[in-house]
Amino acid sequence: MNDENTTVHAERLATTDVDGNRIYVHPEDVRGKWRDRRTLLYWTLVLIYFTLPWIHYGGKQIILLDIFNREFVFFGRTFFSHDSPLVFFLFLIFVLIFGFITAQWGRIWCGWACPQTVFIDLVYRRIEKFIEGNSRKRRSLDKEPMSVSKFFKKVAKWTLFTLVSLHLAHTFLGFFVGTRNLFFISLNPPTEHMTLFIIMLTTTGIILFDFGWFREQFCIVACPYGRMQSVMMDEHSLVVAYDVKRGEPRRNTVPRSDEADCIDCNHCVKVCPTGIDIRKGTQLECISCTQCIDACDEIMGKIGKPEGLIRYESLAEIEGIPRKTVRPRPMIYATALLITVLAFGHALHSRNSLKVQFIRSSQSAFQDIKRPDGSREIVNHYKVSIYYNGEQNYKLFFVPKDKYREERLRIVSRRIPAPIHPGKRKTIDIFFRFKKDVLEMGRKTLKVHILTGDNLESAKFLREEEVKLVGPF
Known part of the structure; x- marks a missing residue:
């Protein structure tokens, strides 16, 4: 003033x-x-x-x-x-x-x-x-x-x-x-x-x-x-x-x-x-x-x-x-x-820092294919949408729950392990290949474990997701 x-x-x-x-x-x-x-x-x-x-x-x-x-x-x-x-x-x-x-x-x-x-x-x-x-x-x-x-x-x-x-x-x-x-x-x-x-x-x-x-x-x-x-x-x-x-x-x-x-x-x-x-x-x-x-x-x-x-x-x-x-x-x-x-x-x-969504492929519900040894196998094709907002990088593995870890059911993908970074979204194709007897009345709810690690043997458990498998009756 x-x-x-x-x-x-x-x-x-x-x-x-x-x-x-x-x-x-x-x-x-x-x-x-x-x-x-x-x-x-x-x-x-x-x-x-x-x-x-x-x-x-x-x-x-x-x-x-x-x-x-x-x-x-x-x-x-x-x-x-x-x-x-x-x-x-x-x-x-x-x-x-x-x-x-x-x-x-x-x-x-x-x-x-x-x-x-x-x-x-x-x-x-x-x-x-x-x-x-x-x-x-x-x-x-x-x-x-x-x-x-x-x-x-x-x-x-x-x-x-x-x-x-x-x-x-x-x-x-x-x-x-x-x-x-x-x-x-x-x-x-x-x-x-x-x-x-x-x-x-x-x-x-x-x-x-x-x-x-x-x-x-x-x-x-x-x-x-x-x-x-x-x-x-x-x-x-x-x-x-x-x-x-x-x-x-x-x-x-x-x-x-x-x-x-x-x-x-x-x-x-x-x-x-x-x-x-x-x-x-x-x-x-x-x-x-x-x-x-x-x-x-x-x-x-x-x-x-x-x-x-x-x-x-x-x-x-x-x-x-x-x-x-x-x-x-x-x-x-x-x-x-x-x-x-x-x-x-x-x-x-x-x-939830890791969000995984299994979306069935729009091409067909399932495929019935014949393997080279003459046996038949059912294939379900899913697109997996992954979104991660955690703090560190992950390498994701998808494996069926313990009782299915054998020849009767396999999870196949060229992009597994799937690397994912914080704040990023990724979509990968996964194929579930299994014997027909896995199904009950043409359907089966499969629990899939999602793991992370440098290799499958040392990977640690992250979460569990459910996938609906379908096939012929």
Whole structure:
């Protein structure tokens, strides 16, 4: 906010002037326990963001959302396009987690873990401060007419912004195309991967625009989460709140008032990244970053007053009502979350990684052939559709159940063992050749064991399927 006017008007957004033009926010630096905690968490989250796509488990990237190949990997588990119900469960789990966290702790995500807040506060504003100076100098520079010094400062700042945005965009794309694959793609000319190159430039442009210029406007105007918070929160949800009873009337209104701790220094407004005045109550623009808490505690310490005029507390506690931790709203979210997690676990456990379907050939139900030794044999022709969404490659063998492993019944195919790879579908032709006496009234239900291994002798059992054999009466 401007030094000359830190008054926030109730009838318009804090970041707009009387004509509706944007007031560019340059929050002042602040020190304190909450600032230290957030900085530590920010660095941890940035480290996770940059290292996570390079971690591999079981030969696969630990998180991979390969949209092009319709393959999604989450911590060693691989999902494919037909697993969309499971992906829906994951999405619902994240939504319910957000609902529960918001109901209990307010917009803690926005101020403590949102990538928008983390990268702007930890990276982009630090670059701004390094090149243009502190908040006062940045505001002054914005008001100055264009000069050689200002021009080079702006060029240097936006050059560094662009380089950082490129790095963020490449890391982001690494979650979708794989970091190793992206590394080798980056060594080739852009024309060889033009679609990916355009996506990378678009992502870089969006990040640069948002983190470099749009900033708090995204939280205020575009982000749906901030607008939904009132639905998920109640008077017992934790918020950054101003103690009106302790702070009012302010000392500039009632000089030297013993009841009022607020001295109307506007330090809480100057440090706010969205430019609001927290003393006006809970607002949509507040992201619970706790900047104003540290700022106010610093002033309270200087004037010999206890800290906590602005504090992280529920509105009920501010009014002197004990906070209820266990209450209907978060319990509904917690119950729904538990049910969804259990349903997801059950669906994941019962998920069939190998799907085999025996489809009778449309040419004829069976053939009655004569062997060279003069004996007769019945042949049933099946097409076997195989779909596999497991984690490792298989070589499949098809053998009849124990009592038929002899000359009376054989399974014949040129494509056995059948190699199958994760996420792939394959169809092979299989012929069941058997003596007529295998049938009972022209029919027989045969149980076929599906095995995997390098050879039949050492193959391990995977599953059992039933096949209907037919022949003459």
